[in-house]
Amino acid sequence: MLEQLFGFPAEDLFRPAPVVLRPAAVPVGPERIRTAQSIETRWATSRLSLTTAAGRGWDTWEFDGRRVFDGTSLAVHLQTADSLGSSARLSVTEPEQLTEFLRPVRRGLVLGTQAANDDHRVFVLDALTARNQLRVGLSADSSLVVPAAYLLDDLTYGIIWAIANTDDALLADDQLIHAEHDALNTYLALPRTAPSRSSIPGLTAVGAAWIGSYFCYRHITRHLADASSLPVFWTREQYGESCVGWLLWVHKHQYLREIEDRFATQPGHEVTRAFCLPEAAVKDSEPYELLLLFLSIALMEMHHVHVHVSDESEMTAVDGFVLVPGQRAVIANWLRTEGIWQAATNGSHAAMRDYAEAAGHAAHHSVAPGATAPERLQALASYLGLDWVWLTRRCRALGEQGIAGMIRPRSRLIALDELESTLRFVGALAT
Structure with a gap:
């Protein structure tokens, strides 16, 4: 009966348990359980799985995606934290x-977990940062110092969630992405392209998004080379998850700098970009997603791009485009398309008129109006339901400290400098 129930021979069932099933020498303590519960309760895309295997010193933090991310996990080690004013000290009670x-x-x-009365706080430190702090060796009285800016809240969770998901996916796709580089050059020579996802089998969802975004960047800049007038931009991002590329991807940063250097630095020239963020999309987003969305728009404002925000749901069907008045409309979609991307150009007067009317309508009915970037961003924060005082304070603290000490990417396709600059830019807007 036991063999039938458990699927093992009786002699195996009555032997000592194998190592992988051996219970931990020290039971899971209440602090670790409370930390896992608080993380899972606050962020639905997150789950902290506590280990019970003997001799292991780490647990697993799992991250689910919502619309773009494939999901990933990373190892974590929990330590008790003591407050040191501007930082937290993590006592190393088990150096081995x-x-x-x-x-x-x-x-x-x-x-680092810290409990005081009813307040339960968690601080985050990257393993490499911890290793550098403790490179002289561990002893019973060793400790780690974590900046107070690395407190786990909606802002830091959103950044960790975004970096872990995008970095792991791009590392998984690195060889595929490299192999497709020459094929992208071939597509650029064609007047209209829309390759299916099956044309590059094995790509993660994030990898497909990166390739689509990268091709659209190359497609747009190629057709802006002879632009004789100020272009108008329209983007299809509606959620923080799909906006992460602006904050992290190297080619997106290069794209913004090129637009700024060529068009936005000339006196009297104002580059504009429109977003469509219906109320339904805002309500369907978690606070950390809204923060990523806000930071993406703040990044553009930092690069002297005037952002208009439409809340009209019917405008979500508009293509991602760049309009060069009097010359052409450059269509570049990599979001909400059947293929990896959809790219074309259209020089008809009717098409250019339609795109100009869409951009003009968004400009005249923006839910984030203002004559200056701070006014527009404060209005945007209000529309997204973000606490402006808390937001600017946290951005300033995190921007001054930097991101890499909390979590650092490994992919060559990701950089943190623009995200950190954006955090400092928003932090400087505090009133």
Whole structure:
């Protein structure tokens, strides 16, 4: 009966349990359980799985995607944290376990947990940062110092969620992306392209988004080379998850700098970009997603791009485009398309008129109006339901501290400098 029930021979069932099933020498403590519960309760895309295997010093933090991300996980090690005013000190009570956790080259985070009365706080430190702090060796009285800016809240969770998902997916697709580089050059020579997702089998959802975005960047800049008038931009991003590329991807940063250097630095020239963010999309977004969306728009304003925001749901069907008045409309979609991208150009007067009317309508009915970037961003924060005082304060603290000490990307396709500059830019808007 036991063999039928458990699927193992009776002699195996009555032997000592194998190592992988051996219970932990020290039961999971209430602090670790409380940390896992608080993380899972606050962020539905997150789950902290506590290990019970003997001799292991880490748990697993899992991240689910909502619309674009494939989902990923990373190793974490929990330590008790004591407040030091502007930072938190993590006492290393079990140096052997921490040494074992920090030794592997896989990505990991150290979580410092701090409980005071009814307040339960978690601080985050990248494993490489912890390793650098403790390079002289561990002892029973060793400790790690975590900046107060690395407190886990909606802002830091959103950034960790975004970096972990995009970085792991792009690393998984690195060889595929590299192999497709020459094929992208071939597509650029064609007047209209819309390759199916099956044309590059094996890509993650994030990898497909990156390739689509990268091709659209190349397609747009190619057709802006002879622009004789100020272009007008329209983007299809509606959610923080799809906006992450602006904050993290190197080619997006290069794109913004090229537009700024060529068009936005001339006196009297104002580059505009329109977003369509219906109320339904805002209500369907978690706070950390809204923060990523806000930061993406703030990044553009930092690069002297005047952003208009439409809330009309019917405008979501508008293509992503760049209109060069009197010359052409450059269509470039990589979001909400059947293929990896959809790219074309259209020089008909009717098409250019339609795109100009859409951009003009968004400009005249923007839900984030204002004569200056701070006015527009404050109006945007209000529309998204974000606390302006808290937002600017947290952005300033995190921007001054930097992101890499909390979590650092590994992919060559990701950079943190523009995100950190945006955090400082928003932080400087505090009133």
